[in-house]
Amino acid sequence: MPPAATDLYAAALQSAGTADAPAPEPWSVRDFDGRTYSLAGALERWTGDADEVDRRFLARARGTVLDVGCGPGRLAAELTRRGVHALGVDISPTALKLARRSGATVIRRSVFEPVVAEGLWGTTLLADGNIGIGGNPTALLRRCRVIVAPGGLVLVETEGPGAGQRTTRLRLERAGEVSSWFDWAHVGCDAIERIATGAGLALVDSWEDGGRWFAALRRPPVPGAA
Structure with missing residues (x-):
């Protein structure tokens, strides 16, 4: 039986964070249709500090922030440095260890399990393609709708125009390891409004920045609330 994806994900994060490692073999993702995608650039971004695109993305957050699939914690750590109350959730112990080293506050938790202060968070983040978690973006956004407060935001990073919506299965690979x-799920900026509507969220903005695509979704406020 091949190792769990979380095990190889941990190895990938550790290799990316080892600057003096001798030319490690590159990591990639293969989908069920046979297509492969290099993870080299993604791993470098995930394990680094927030860049200017990240910072502009985070500037749109309002209130307290829950970072879903926080990984090594660069976004949660950046928010903490800004004085924002932020919590990251992830299922990888290795990712959480790296996140704590970066200064982020994180817990080991699936987004589909109960989280602290459900229904009270000002903003939920789904960055770095995490809209794909679980292969059902509508179910994931419905879950985020429960997590944020009425009127709260779900900030999502999507794929670019033409990607639409596609559900698949993935595995991690490196030089004989799978x-x-x-x-x-893959979700493009052209599909996010339809998916959000099905989850009870409203698209309030979408934008491109530095070759990355984002959307801001809002949970409807309680009628009559101030």
Whole structure:
């Protein structure tokens, strides 16, 4: 039986964070249709500090922030440095260890499990393609709708125009190592409004920045609330 994806994800994060490692073999993702995608640039971004695009993305957050699939914690750590109350959730112990080293406050938790202060968060983040978690973006956004307060935001990073919506299975690979398959979804900026509407959220903005695509979704406020 191949190792769990979380095990190879941990190895990938550790290799990316080792500057003196001798030319490690590159990591990639393969989907069920046979397409492969290099993870080299993504791993470098995930394990680094927030860049200017990240900072502009985070500037749109309002109130307290829950970072779903926080990974090594660069976004939660950046928010903490700004004095924002932020919490990251992830299922990888290795990612959480790296996140704590960066100064982020994080817990080991799936987004589909109960989280502290459900229904009270000002903003939920789904960055770095995390809209694909679980392979059902409508179900994921419905869950985020429960997590944020009425009138709260769900800030999402999507793929670019033409990507639409596609559900698949992925596995991690590197030089003879392969993980087990896991469910994932690809969501483009052209599909996010339809998916959000199905989850009870309203698209309030979408934008491109530095070759990355984002959307801001809002949970409807309580009628009559101030």
